Amino acid sequence: MAFAAFGSAPAAASSTSSRKSGPIVLALLLPGLIYLGLFFLTPLFSLIITSLESPDPSGAIGAYLYGFEWQNYVNVITDYLPQILRSFLYAFLATFFALLISYPLAYFIGVKLRGRGLIQRLMVTLVIAPFFISFLLRTIAWKQILSEGGPIMEWVHSVGLLGPSQYFIGTPAAVVFGLTYNFIPFMTLPLYTTLERFDIRLLEAGADLYASPAKIFRKITFPISMPGVISGTLLTFIPIAGDYVNASRDFLGSSKTSMIGNMVEADFLQNLRYPSASALSVLLMAVILVIVSIYVKRSGTEDLL
Amino acid sequence: MTLANVSGADLELVGIRKEYPGFVAVEELDLKIPAGQFFALLGPSGCGKTTTLRMIAGLDAPTRGKIYLGGKDITDTKAHERAINTVFQSYALFPHMSVLENVAFGLRQRKIPNPVELATEALNLVELGHLALRRPQQLSGGQQQRVALARALVNRPSLLLLDEPLGALDLKLRRQMQIELKAIQIEVGLTFLHVTHDQEEAMDMADTVAVMHKGRIEQMGAPESLYDRPKTAFVAKFLGQSNLFVGDVVEENPNSLSIDVNGHKLTVPKSRAEKHQGKIAIGVRPEKATFHENGKPQESSDINLIGPGEIIDIRFTGVSNQYQIDIPGIGEVTVFAQNVGKSPVTELGAQVWVSWKVEHAFGLADLPAAGEK
Numbered sequence: 288m289a290f291a292a293f294g295s296a297p298a299a300a301s302s303t304s305s306r307k308s309g310p311i312v313l314a315l316l317l318p319g320l321i322y323l324g325l326f327f328l329t330p331l332f333s334l335i336i337t338s339l340e341s342p343d344p345s346g347a348i349g350a351y352l353y354g355f356e357w358q359n360y361v362n363v364i365t366d367y368l369p370q371i372l373r374s375f376l377y378a379f380l381a382t383f384f385a386l387l388i389s390y391p392l393a394y395f396i397g398v399k400l401r402g403r404g405l406i407q408r409l410m411v412t413l414v415i416a417p418f419f420i421s422f423l424l425r426t427i428a429w430k431q432i433l434s435e436g437g438p439i440m441e442w443v444h445s446v447g448l449l450g451p452s453q454y455f456i457g458t459p460a461a462v463v464f465g466l467t468y469n470f471i472p473f474m475t476l477p478l479y480t481t482l483e484r485f486d487i488r489l490l491e492a493g494a495d496l497y498a499s500p501a502k503i504f505r506k507i508t509f510p511i512s513m514p515g516v517i518s519g520t521l522l523t524f525i526p527i528a529g530d531y532v533n534a535s536r537d538f539l540g541s542s543k544t545s546m547i548g549n550m551v552e553a554d555f556l557q558n559l560r561y562p563s564a565s566a567l568s569v570l571l572m573a574v575i576l577v578i579v580s581i582y583v584k585r586s587g588t589e590d591l592l
Numbered sequence: 593m594t595l596a597n598v599s600g601a602d603l604e605l606v607g608i609r610k611e612y613p614g615f616v617a618v619e620e621l622d623l624k625i626p627a628g629q630f631f632a633l634l635g636p637s638g639c640g641k642t643t644t645l646r647m648i649a650g651l652d653a654p655t656r657g658k659i660y661l662g663g664k665d666i667t668d669t670k671a672h673e674r675a676i677n678t679v680f681q682s683y684a685l686f687p688h689m690s691v692l693e694n695v696a697f698g699l700r701q702r703k704i705p706n707p708v709e710l711a712t713e714a715l716n717l718v719e720l721g722h723l724a725l726r727r728p729q730q731l732s733g734g735q736q737q738r739v740a741l742a743r744a745l746v747n748r749p750s751l752l753l754l755d756e757p758l759g760a761l762d763l764k765l766r767r768q769m770q771i772e773l774k775a776i777q778i779e780v781g782l783t784f785l786h787v788t789h790d791q792e793e794a795m796d797m798a799d800t801v802a803v804m805h806k807g808r809i810e811q812m813g814a815p816e817s818l819y820d821r822p823k824t825a826f827v828a829k830f831l832g833q834s835n836l837f838v839g840d841v842v843e844e845n846p847n848s849l850s851i852d853v854n855g856h857k858l859t860v861p862k863s864r865a866e867k868h869q870g871k872i873a874i875g876v877r878p879e880k881a882t883f884h885e886n887g888k889p890q891e892s893s894d895i896n897l898i899g900p901g902e903i904i905d906i907r908f909t910g911v912s913n914q915y916q917i918d919i920p921g922i923g924e925v926t927v928f929a930q931n932v933g934k935s936p937v938t939e940l941g942a943q944v945w946v947s948w949k950v951e952h953a954f955g956l957a958d959l960p961a962a963g964e965k
Binding site: 486488489491492493494495496497498499502506507510511513 | 649650651670671672673676677678680682684685686687688697698701702743744747
C-alpha cells in the first residue's frame with residue numbers, strides 16, 4: 288500500500304494490466320521476483336530469525352543459538368526508547384523542514400520557470416548536483432563549516448545566538464540540519480515532477496472565484512500537488528528515520544543525539560549483540576510501515592489519480 | 593429560480609491601453625456595455641480581445657486607462673475582489689473536487705450561506721444536477737462547459753465574461769450551447785461579455801457586437817447594422833464576405849455619389865457612404881448581387897451593373913451556390929444564389945452580367961489593403 292504512493296499515475300494502470308497474466312507476463316516478472324526473493328525476502332527472514340536468537344550458554348561474546356527469545360524485543364524497547372523516540376522526532380522535524388524549503392523551490396522551478404527550458408533544466412541539475420559528491424564528504428564538510436573557529440560560528444557567537452561556551456556541532460539542531468540538508472533533493476524532485484504538470488490556469492480560475500492568493504494555495508495548488516508531497520515526504524521520512532551518519536559523533540552529532548541507526552551500528556559492529564541489533568531493525572521497519580500506511584490512507588491520494 | 597432576481601451592472605472601459613514588452617496588445621479602447629446586455633467582442637486571434645477580457649477580469653493590469661463596473665472604478669482591484677466571473681476557454685475546472693464542489697467554490701470563498709443548495713440549483717439550471725458528485729474529468733466536453741458556466745453563474749456576478757467557451761466543442765454541440773447560453777442569459781438577466789473569433793456565433797447571440805482589429809475596436813453595433821453597413825474594409829471582410837470596388841468619386845448627386853472603376857460607374861447612396869470625396873471603396877454583399885446570363889440587362893439608375901464577365905468557379909454549399917465571376921478591368925466578383933430550385937447557370941465559362949440595387953451598396957471609410965480586393 289505504501290508503494291502506491293510513490294507512483295501516482297501507474298496505480299490506475301496496474302489494475303488494467305493485471306487482467307492479462309499469460310506466460311509472457313510471468314516470464315517478464317521472473318527476474319524481478321527472483322531478485323526480490325534473494326535480496327529482500329531472504330535477508331528479511333534472516334534478520335527476523337537473528338532477532339529471536341538467544342545467547343550461547345558458553346558465554347562466548349558474539350555467539351548465539353537459534354531460538355524464540357521474544358525478550359530481545361522487550362529489551363530493546365526498554366533500553367533504547369529514547370533513541371527510538373528521538374529518531375522519529377528528528378525524522379519528523381527534518382521532513383517538515385525539507386518540505387518547507389523544497390516546496391517553494393520546486394514551485395519556482397516547475398511553475399515560475401516554465402517556458403525557460405534551459406534555466407529550468409539547469410536548476411533541476413543544481414538540485415541533483417550534491418549527489419555528485421559522496422554524502423559522507425558533504426556531511427564532513429558541513430562539520431568543518433559549522434565547527435568552532437570558523438567564520439560562521441564566530442558570527443553566531445558575536446551576535447549572541449549561542450553563548451561563549453556553547454557549540455553547534457553535536458546538538459540536536461545540528462543533526463536535524465544535516466538530515467534536512469542531505470534529503471532535500473529527495474523531497475524536491477517528486478514535488479517538482481508534480482508541480483511541473485500543474486495547470487496554472489486553475490490559479491486564475493481560483494482568483495476569478497473570489498479566492499485570495501493564500502486561499503488559492505490552500506484549496507487548489509497544495510491539494511493538487513498532494514501526490515508529490517506524499518512521495519517526497521515518504522522518500523525523506525523513511526531513510527531519515529534509519530539514518531546513522533548525521534547523528535553519529537563522527538559527523539554532526541554527539542552521544543546525546545544517537546538515533547536507532549547508531550544503536551544498530553554499535554550493537555552490530557562494536558558490541559556484537561546481533562539479536563539486539565536485529566530486533567531494533569525489525570522494530571524500526573514495523574513502526575515505519577505502520578506510520579506510512581496510516582499516512583497514505585489518511586491523506587487520500589486515490590482522489591488525485 | 594433565485595438567479596433570475598439579479599441584474600448586471602454597466603461596464604465601462606475608458607482609454608484602455610495594454611503594452612507588453614515588444615508589442616502593444618490593446619492600442620486604445622473605449623467601450624460601454626449597458627447592464628443586462630449580451631455583448632460580443634469579435635476579432636481574429638491576436639487582435640487583443642482576450643487581453644481586454646483578462647484586464648476586465650483583473651488577471652492583467654492595463655498599462656493605461658480606467659475600468660468602471662456599475663459606476664465604480666475597479667481598475668486597481670484584484671481579480672478575487674471583483675464581482676465578475678469568467679467562463680474560461682479551457683474551462684479550468686478543479687480536478688480534485690466534485691462537480692458540485694467546483695460550483696460551490698466561489699460561494700464558499702465569499703461565505704455565502706447554503707452553498708450546496710445554491711450550487712445544486714445552478715447545476716439544475718444547466719441540466720447537470722444528476723452528475724453533481726462526479727469529477728470534472730468524467731464529463732464530456734459539453735458537460736464540462738456547462739459546469740464552468742454554472743460555476744460562474746452561481747455567484748450572480750454583475751458581469752459574466754465568456755472567453756471563447758464554445759471553441760472546443762463540435763459544430764452541432766456548439767449550436768446547441770449557443771441557444772442554451774442565450775436562453776440562460778435572458779433568464780438570469782446578467783450582463784454577458786462574450787469574446788469570440790466566430791462571427792456567426794457573435795451575430796447569432798449578441799445584442800451588440802464590437803469588431804476588434806489590431807488592438808482597436810473597428811466598429812460596434814447591432815449585428816444587423818454591422819452586417820448591412822460595415823464601415824471599414826476589415827469589417828466588411830471579417831463579418832461575412834464582401835465584394836469591394838475602389839475608384840475616384842466622379843459624380844455627386846443630392847442623395848447619391850458614383851465612382852468610376854475602369855469605365856464602370858458604381859453608385860452608392862450618400863447616407864450609406866462614410867466618405868464622399870476622392871478615392872473611396874464601395875462594397876456589396878455577395879447574396880445581394882445577382883447575375884444575368886442572357887445578354888446585357890436594361891440599365892437603370894437604381895441598379896449597379898458590371899460586366900460582361902466569365903464564371904470561373906462554382907461552389908455548391910447546400911443552401912446556396914457560390915459563383916466566382918471574373919470581370920475584365922474589375923477583377924473577381926462573388927455572387928451567392930439561393931438554392932430555390934431554379935438555379936440560373938451552373939456551367940463554368942458562361943458570360944454573365946452582374947447587378948445589384950444601389951440601396952444595397954455601402955461606402956467604406958478606408959480602402960482595402962493592397963493585395964486584397
